[in-house]
Amino acid sequence: MEDTRSRYDAQSRVLDDELRSRIAVVDLSYPDEEGIVGRFVQIGAAAAGLGLVAGDGAGRRVGGSRLFGSSCARAVGAVNADVRYRRVDPQNLDLDLGRALRSRDTWIVLHANDPSRAREELATIAGFDGPRVIMDIASPAGVAVWRAERIRDAMDLLETLGSDVIPTASVDLAMVAAGLELNDILLSGLHTEDDDPPAVGSVGFYSLHRARLVDAPVGTRFADIVAELARPVEARGSLASRRLLQVGAGGIATWTAIGAALEGGAALDGGVAVRIFDADEVSVSNLNRQILFDTPGEPKARAMARALAEIDPWGLYEPVEQFVQSPDDLGEPDGVTAVVSAVDDDEARVLLARHCREHGVCLVNGGTSATGGQATIHPVGAACLECLLQGKTAPRPESCALVAEQSIVSSNLVVGGLMLAGLRTALAGGRCQNVGFSGTGECRNRLYKYPTNVACPHRLAPARA
Numbered sequence: 001m002e003d004t005r006s007r008y009d010a011q012s013r014v015l016d017d018e019l020r021s022r023i024a025v026v027d028l029s030y031p032d033e034e035g036i037v038g039r040f041v042q043i044g045a046a047a048a049g050l051g052l053v054a055g056d057g058a059g060r061r062v063g064g065s066r067l068f069g070s071s072c073a074r075a076v077g078a079v080n081a082d083v084r085y086r087r088v089d090p091q092n093l094d095l096d097l098g099r100a101l102r103s104r105d106t107w108i109v110l111h112a113n114d115p116s117r118a119r120e121e122l123a124t125i126a127g128f129d130g131p132r133v134i135m136d137i138a139s140p141a142g143v144a145v146w147r148a149e150r151i152r153d154a155m156d157l158l159e160t161l162g163s164d165v166i167p168t169a170s171v172d173l174a175m176v177a178a179g180l181e182l183n184d185i186l187l188s189g190l191h192t193e194d195d196d197p198p199a200v201g202s203v204g205f206y207s208l209h210r211a212r213l214v215d216a217p218v219g220t221r222f223a224d225i226v227a228e229l230a231r232p233v234e235a236r237g238s239l240a241s242r243r244l245l246q247v248g249a250g251g252i253a254t255w256t257a258i259g260a261a262l263e264g265g266a267a268l269d270g271g272v273a274v275r276i277f278d279a280d281e282v283s284v285s286n287l288n289r290q291i292l293f294d295t296p297g298e299p300k301a302r303a304m305a306r307a308l309a310e311i312d313p314w315g316l317y318e319p320v321e322q323f324v325q326s327p328d329d330l331g332e333p334d335g336v337t338a339v340v341s342a343v344d345d346d347e348a349r350v351l352l353a354r355h356c357r358e359h360g361v362c363l364v365n366g367g368t369s370a371t372g373g374q375a376t377i378h379p380v381g382a383a384c385l386e387c388l389l390q391g392k393t394a395p396r397p398e399s400c401a402l403v404a405e406q407s408i409v410s411s412n413l414v415v416g417g418l419m420l421a422g423l424r425t426a427l428a429g430g431r432c433q434n435v436g437f438s439g440t441g442e443c444r445n446r447l448y449k450y451p452t453n454v455a456c457p458h459r460l461a462p463a464r465a
């Protein structure tokens with residue numbers, strides 16, 4: 001009989017003991033129950049096995065699932081029983097955090113959509129020199145993440161952000177924000193500190209207003225970035241009443257599926273239908289990062305479908321316990337909105353690319369390695385994935401299934417979020433940009449433009465018969 005210890009054992013193989021026991025993440029949640037970024041940060045930190053997660057226990061609750069239907073404290077325990085959770089009162093952080101406020105291994109994760117409130121929370125611990133601060137603004141229009149070396153540096157940055165309250169992010173962008181934050185924290189444990197790090201540095205920027213830009217130009221003022229993210233975006237595609245085929249039920253699929261279920265759960269006008277293809281069974285080593293699973297030996301597709309139905313009782317989640325080895329395995333394409341490719345070999349990706357081309361179906365593809373990944377979106381009329389793979393000359397990263405490293409949780413969060421964001425843009429007829437993500441020590445933690453307009457003779461895909 002497996003118990004939660006298995007999760008710990010699996011974790012010990014991917015995360016060194018020192019990092020696990022050392023790093024503390026203090027999540028300062030949004031004032032209301034919409035704190036979905038915070039929930040992703042906290043359950044992601046638990047999946048990555050960080051030593052201590054602290055928060056006020058709130059966060060948006062959806063459905064009846066153990067991850068999203070209960071307090072953050074219980075969700076963290078469900079992901080990894082070995083992570084210590086400390087409940088803090090944002091008004092009394094100095095009392096509740098104690099020694100952690102003197103440690104450089106403590107990270108304060110601060111959601112700054114309400115800059116005044118964020119300032120008030122930090123003000124109670126402004127006298128402490130220990131923690132570093134990761135700060136996000138995640139709005140319906142995009143994401144900006146910064147790192148501050150000291151609490152007082154974060155206070156200075158907040159002073160420049162004004163006092164307008166910015167609406168909270170959609171689920172896809174919340175994943176991108178949380179993934180970037182978590183990745184930066186994990187990398188901090190892997191590398192010795194720079195001699196002279198900037199007091200405040202940009203960690204990531206992604207704006208739906210600028211489809212072809214995934215980083216803020218050097219010198220852009222914080223206030224300008226915030227103003228851009230505060231600007232409403234045009235209507236985005238919704239997953240309501242859509243049919244998706246999701247091929248694969250591993251690390252990336254965990255997050256694209258959670259995102260679809262959370263989006264679907266919010267839709268009043270019809271749930272999403274997702275058919276999940278995977279013939280694998282849950283193994284012990286999956287448990288740490290593939291957080292929808294808790295029973296080794298169970299077919300992954302079935303376990304994932306059940307977990308999603310708990311998050312979103314209005315959706316339809318259908319497991320197909322087989323691998324996709326021929327186009328026939330995918331069934332009738334009629335009514336399918338998109339295929340979500342979460343496989344880890346190119347042969348399977350090419351099969352999916354051809355199927356989507358032939359039937360005029362949008363393909364969303366993602367891949368991650370220990371050090372990064374990419375999300376590519378292939379609506380009808382765009383360059384197809386097969387040509388993108390052929391045109392790519394850079395060495396391919398090792399599959400995340402083969403490489404064990406702590407940042408894989410955060411890579412999957414970022415890439416899963418980017419895939420859903422791209423899909424929603426494609427569904428609205430918008431212009432899609434492929435995006436890469438690098439989480440290595442050298443590049444630190446960076447979104448970048450991934451090839452999009454490669455030569456592709458299949459662009460004028462035949463209309464559906």
Ligand SMILES: [Zn+2]
Pocket residue numbers: 383384385386387388455456457458459
């Ligand atoms: Zn092509």
